[in-house]
Amino acid sequence: MPPVISVEGLTRKFGQLTAVDNISFQVEEKTIFGFLGPNGAGKTTTISILCTLLNPTSGKAMVNGHDCKKDPRLVRSSIGVVFQDSTLDKDLTAYENLVFHAYIYGVHKKEIKNRVEDALRFMGLFERKHDLVKKFSGGMKRRLEVARGLIHRPKVLFMDEPTLGLDPQSRSHLWEAISELPKEHGVTVFMTTHYMDEAEVCDGLAIIDGGRIIARGSPEDLKRSLGGDVIFLKTKDNRAAGLKIKEILGIVPEENEDELFLTSGRAEEQIPAIIKALPDMVLSVRFQRPTLNDVFLKFTGREIRRQDVTGQDSLKEDLRAYVRRH
Ligand SMILES: Nc1ncnc2c1ncn2[C@@H]1O[C@H](COP(=O)(O)OP(=O)(O)O)[C@@H](O)[C@H]1O
Ligand SMILES: [Mg+2]
The missing domain is CATH 3.30.70.260 (ACT domain)
Structure with missing residues (x-):
């Protein structure tokens, strides 16, 4: 089975700054892969390249067998993206938001109702399907975004700090659903996080700092390496x-x-x-037992601190820049 995501020598510069510095990694099908790193590490830049919102300066990124630079359309039709800030229409109901998305992606009319209802049920929002999104809590909106991300049956779902800004209960609720995605929906999950407990349940991890991958492996392997x-x-x-x-x-x-x-x-x-x-x-x-915190400390010489992380949705910024360019 070839890897679903394959990145080779990927580099992205912004003027003098090298935001992503010659990184390489692969992600196997139907696994949860986590990018763990502090603010400014290059996580969002990497995700933006993989989602084709940003071109790499050099190196190669393949998603679902398609080159992100040469075949961005093919990449885009095979992925889903969950933004930090809600991109849902607040004046539509949960159900309407998902139906709208299904239309855009050309889901067959006969299938729309089933797919939308399945996704809502899976994310625990079925009972609230006819409520306006503006009445939803932050956690419910994030879950609805994940549901929407599944409607067109993507092979890979990208999520940039999906649980950032949520209270602990919403966080664990969302996280439960995310961890079921590979098994229940055959989806490969690529996510960034700065939460150690979320990194803990990823199948594969890359620890990124200053644009470089400084350690890679399963959480178990990384801890054992200490x-x-x-x-x-x-x-x-x-x-x-x-x-x-x-x-x-x-x-x-x-x-x-x-x-x-x-x-x-x-x-x-x-x-x-x-x-x-x-x-x-x-x-x-x-x-x-060594924790991922110990691992991070060993490889970077410091801990990921909460204040390192901002709520700013730079993936959305990259989307805006992309729209301006095209
Ligand atoms: N569009 C941009 N223009 C200039 N610098 C950028 C841009 N996007 C990101 N950067 C810089 O690149 C580095 C990595 O940013 P980012 O990928 O957002 O990190 P992370 O998501 O890990 O917090 C940071 O120093 C950031 O300031
Ligand atoms: Mg980021």
Whole structure:
């Protein structure tokens, strides 16, 4: 199965500034791929290129087998885009908004009702289908945008910080639906985020900073690359326990106050082995698994902070610039 998105040496400059700097990655079909990075990292610029709103300065981007630069029309007909700021018509009902979209995309008349209702049901908005969008909360509008993005059966759905600005409950509601998209709708999801918990459930991740991809892999792989879990152990005799652990795992534990600690591979495999090798000696045991925050910290030397992120919808800005150019 060829990758659905394939990016090779992609670069985008704005004057002197290199917003996207020679990045390469691939996204497999029916997976959720996350672009994780702080404000100004180049996430929106990359998405804009993949959605054909922006041309790359150099390098190549292919979506669904089509070249974003040479065949933008073919790319566009095979993707859906969810903007941060609502692009819905607030004076139409939810149902009318989706029917309008179905017309634009040339969905067969006989199919429109079914598709629209399916999408509304999937996003948990069926009961509210005849309400005007202006009565919707921010979370409902965002869900309606995702529903709309599905109407023409795109192969890839692009979302730029889809849950930005939503309260925690709307965020988890939306996120539940997003995580079902590959399985339920056969869609590949490409999204950007600065939320670690969202990045956590992506199948594949690229961490981007200063226009460059600095780490890539599944969340598990990235965390494992830090050297594994840290196990903390209190025993009746730390010296004897330390020697025994060295014998069975080949790792010399360090001691801090009255606690031994060691960085091992997977704690769920090592802890039973340690307890078995130290009968009646272990008083307490706990472990810490590295988080994506630790990964980000290791590769960038800093944390993603909330204030790094603005609510500004630059994807929409790119759309406006695109319209001005054409
Ligand atoms: N149209 C533009 N003109 C000039 N600079 C831009 C433009 N769009 C983005 N940039 C700059 O490119 C860099 C990357 O921006 P962006 O892709 O929006 O990052 P992110 O989405 O990760 O926050 C930033 O320094 C931003 O100021
Ligand atoms: Mg952005």
